[in-house]
Amino acid sequence: MNGLTPVSEAALAPVRQALRASAESQVAEFRNGALQEVSAILASAQAEAAQIVTNAAAAGAASARTEAALRSSRVRREAHELVLARQSSVIEELRHQLAGTASKLQSDPRYPELLARLRENCQDLLGPEVSVSSSSDGGIIAVAGSRRLDLSLPVLAEMTLDSLPEARELWNR
Amino acid sequence: MKDSTGPAKEPIEGTDPAPLSDRFGAQISHGDIREVRGPLLVVGGAGGVGWDEFATIDLAGGESRHGLVLEVDRDLATLQVLESTDGMSLGGIGVRFDGRPLHVQVGTQWLGRVCNGRGEPLDGGPPVTGTATLPVSGWPLNPVYREPPQEPVLTGISVIDGLMTLVRGQKLPIFSVPGLPHLTLATQIAAQATSSGQSFRVVFAAMGLTHADIAFVRDRLEERSAEKELILLLNAADDPVIERILTPRIAPTIAEHLAYTESHDVLVVMSDMTSYAEAVREVSAARREIPARRGYPGYLYSDLATLYERCGRVKGHDGSVTIVPVLTMPAGDITHPVPDLTGYITEGQIVLAPDIAARGIYPPVDVLSSLSRLMRSGAGKGRTREDHPDVAAQVLAALARARQATELAELVGEAALSETDRSYILYRTLVEKGLFDQARDESRTLEDTLGRAWTALAALPDKELTMLPRVFLDRYLPRSGS
Known part of the structure; x- marks a missing residue:
């Protein structure tokens, strides 16, 4: 009960109606606005989500490509290094065999002549005061003061191997 | 001095082997070690030894190290030991002088190999052999026999190809500051660069790089390396400083042979030349030379020129050597001696800028400060495209x-x-x-x-x-x- 007289009530009725109508239309406007805003936000969120998914897929594919390339390159490198390591061991084996075989040349009939020539070389390089001794592996070792020249057979064999182009071909194939 | 009237003839020593006795001199072991001081070794009784001569140092335990003659005073020779003098004592050391500066064997066997800064294998393989043995310091090229750089080297990088085209035979440095992706860019150039019509080969010389950077470079360049189109010379930051002086000399030596004998277009990427210049400064200090600007020796200009001027094209030869040095400017200072002197010698520059990198642009090239002076020889109708x-x-x-x-x-x-x-x-x-x-x-x-x-x-x-x-x-x- 609002304490108004019936006459006043009747007089205010149109005002109330007008107020109500205006409030209702405002509500409808708000609702429409809110609905539009919601659908706009939804649409932009969906677009953004789609964009994020696309970007993520692209980034994922790119990183997978990079990762795959990296892995394959590492595997390829390991394979290549295996080949190189094998070549290295071939050389080592060759050098080892060569050192062993070189020492056996002491029984060759040309060995004394080789020794004489090596002695001459030592005197040319280190002077007449050079002291020359035989190496246990064959060949000679010359000493003059603080200078020493090792011309033992394994050293000579190694020097020869390093200078032969055809020997290099063995491990470059 | 080499006869400089003919074209770039190469002394092919390996093809006609000299008698074995000619090499006995290099087998003489000098045992009169007077002093071991820091990285230096002083050897007595070394008459006839010359500057920059290469030497092998045999230790008592059978280990071998290497050295370079820095100074000669009568019969005293001072060597810098490449692998440092750690663990050395005066007794039991023998030094064998090579009788000549460092030589390397050159040839196609280098392709696909990964070596350290002085050309020794890091990939577990045998030592690299070749068809000729050449001094790493190279020979001066008769200017009359030079051909002007021509035709483009395409890097696949838009900003470079489009606006500062690299040309076959050119030297075009990348100026950067620490923290920018210059190594990524240099590696990308090495991975992608091609020239039209010719077979293309790359020599990548890394100097003073961290192990993480080296791992990145190896991974990135693996594909080209596996194709036998690339040679990697890797000097890490913790490798001997003097090795860094050899790396940018070995790289062009290999490249020159591939270019002028094997007729390839060769790109040499050198990163980082500032590390190289610091090594030059350190060696100069060890030689007690008078320091010039910022402690660098006064001859830094001519020293850099002897490296950069090894690029080019030669009359009568199909190949070319193109050089892309990378250098970091300490504190971004373009007037620092290394970028300053480099800029005098090279034909343009690619400048990277931090503010462009901060905007998220890769490669962060400051195009208004960058220039390829020879672009007109490599771009346009008949070379790239008319427009x-x-x-x-x-x-x-x-x-x-x-x-x-x-x-x-x-x-x-x-x-x-x-x-x-x-x-x-x-x-x-x-x-x-x-x-x-x-x-x-x-x-x-x-x-x-x-x-x-x-x-x-x-x-x-x-x-x-x-x-x-x-x-x-x-x-x-x-x-x-x-």
């Missing part, structure tokens, strides 16, 4: 104007600018995002690069495209709606 030089000029001119417009917009606001100025600001965004910015593993064709340049230029009104002939506008300018 290339004009497009490059227009892109650069428009960027200069766009920079002015951007500065004006900062003062008065973009809304107060004229329609034309606003189009320049839009153009700048388009050119940076569409043309300059590129993925780190993306290789673009020249057609693609020029297409992107035209797309950016289309943002400008036609009346602003004053450097492009009408015929090119009609042929290449994309019209809206088309």
Whole structure:
């Protein structure tokens, strides 16, 4: 009960109606606005989500490509290094065999002549005061003061191997 | 001195082996070690030994190290030991002098190999052998027999190919500051670069890099290495300093042989030359030379020139050597001796800028400070495409104007600018995002690069495209709606 007289009530009725109508239309406007805003936000969120998914897929594919390339390159490198390591061991084996075989040349009939020539070389390089001794592996070792020249057979064999182009071909194939 | 009247003949020593006794002199072991001081070793009784001579140091335990003669005083020779003198004592050391500066065997066997800064294998393989033995310091080339650089080397990187085209036989450095992706860029160039018609080979010389950087370089270049198109020489930051002096000499020595004997186009990438110059400074201090600017020796200019001038093309030979040195400018100072002296020798520069990197653009090339002086010899009709030089000029001119417009917009606001100025600001965004910015593993064709340049230029009104002939506008300018 609002304490108004019936006459006043009747007089205010149109005002109330007008107020109500205006409030209702405002509500409808708000609702429409809110609905539009919601659908706009939804649409932009969906677009953004789609964009994020696309970007993520692209980034994922790119990183997978990079990762795959990296892995394959590492595997390829390991394979290549295996080949190189094998070549290295071939050389080592060759050098080892060569050192062993070189020492056996002491029984060759040309060995004394080789020794004489090596002695001459030592005197040319280190002077007449050079002291020359035989190496246990064959060949000679010359000493003059603080200078020493090792011309033992394994050293000579190694020097020869390093200078032969055809020997290099063995491990470059 | 080598006879400099003929073309670049190479002394092919390995092909005609000398008698074994000729090499006995290099087998003499000197045992009179007077002093071990820091990285230096003083040897007595070493008459006849020369400067820069290479030596092998045999230790008592059977280990061998290597050294370079830094100074000779009567019969005293001072050596710098490459692997340091750690664990050495005066007794039991024998030094064998090679009788000549460091030589390397050169040939195609280098391709696909990974070696340290002085050419010793890091990949577990046998020592690299070759068909000839050459001094790493190289021979001066008779200027009359040089051919001017010509035809492009395409890197697949838009900003370089489009605006500062690298030319076969050119030397074009990358100037950077610490923290920028210069190594990534150098590696990308090494991975992607090609030249038309010729077989292309790359020598990548790394100096003073961290192990993480070296791992990155190896991974990135593995594919080209596996194709036997690339040689890696890797000197790490913790490797001997003096080795860093040899690395940029070994690289061009190998490259020259591949270019002038095997007829390949060879690109030599050297990173980082500032590390090299610091090594030169350290050795100079050890030789007690008078320091010049910032402690670097006074001969740094001619020293750098002996490296950079080894690029080029030679009459009567098909191949070429192109050099891309990378150098970091300490504190971004372009007047620092290393970039300053490099700039005098090289034919242009590619400058990387931190503010461009901060905007997320890769490669962060400051195009208005960068230049390839020989671009005209490598771009244009018959070499790349008829419109290339004009497009490059227009892109650069428009960027200069766009920079002015951007500065004006900062003062008065973009809304107060004229329609034309606003189009320049839009153009700048388009050119940076569409043309300059590129993925780190993306290789673009020249057609693609020029297409992107035209797309950016289309943002400008036609009346602003004053450097492009009408015929090119009609042929290449994309019209809206088309």
